[in-house]
Amino acid sequence: MKTHFLFPNKYKKIGWILFVPNFITGLVLFFSGYDFDNHFKMNVFALLSDQFLSKPTYFTFVESGVLDEVLLILIIVGALLLGFSKTKNEDEFISKIRYESLVWATYFNFSLMILATFFIYGFQYFNVLLANVFAMLLFFIIRFHYMIYKLNKSSNDDE
Numbered sequence: 001m002k003t004h005f006l007f008p009n010k011y012k013k014i015g016w017i018l019f020v021p022n023f024i025t026g027l028v029l030f031f032s033g034y035d036f037d038n039h040f041k042m043n044v045f046a047l048l049s050d051q052f053l054s055k056p057t058y059f060t061f062v063e064s065g066v067l068d069e070v071l072l073i074l075i076i077v078g079a080l081l082l083g084f085s086k087t088k089n090e091d092e093f094i095s096k097i098r099y100e101s102l103v104w105a106t107y108f109n110f111s112l113m114i115l116a117t118f119f120i121y122g123f124q125y126f127n128v129l130l131a132n133v134f135a136m137l138l139f140f141i142i143r144f145h146y147m148i149y150k151l152n153k154s155s156n157d158d159e
Helices: 010-031 067-083 092-119 123-158
Strands: 041-049 057-065
Touching (some): 067 123, 092 123
Antiparallel strands (some): 041 057
């Protein structure tokens, strides 16, 4: 079976290495109230910049703390590699599990977003939107690997 859209299996290990430590670091820093903007500052190119109480500027350089951007990029890249790398035995049943997990994660993620839209307001809603950037990937990875675990466990029990 051709799977043109999946990464080779060896990228799954890279995905784990990128995803887990950066996800944990991001959670710890976020919940500790760490001020991302005051650390690791550098001049970066911005297509659009909207600083507090100033007019938006376009195509300019701004000074910004880049730790949150770097962590978010590493989390997303790690999750993509983790979720969309082939398994060692990629077959049609694994593809079916992958497809069903992706559909399930999409429904689950947007159901949570609808609930959040109804019940969370103000600046906290921005935090929900930030978490939503990688939440669907996270739900997909959890469900896909859980279903693979159940498949392996049931095949081991049959032997």
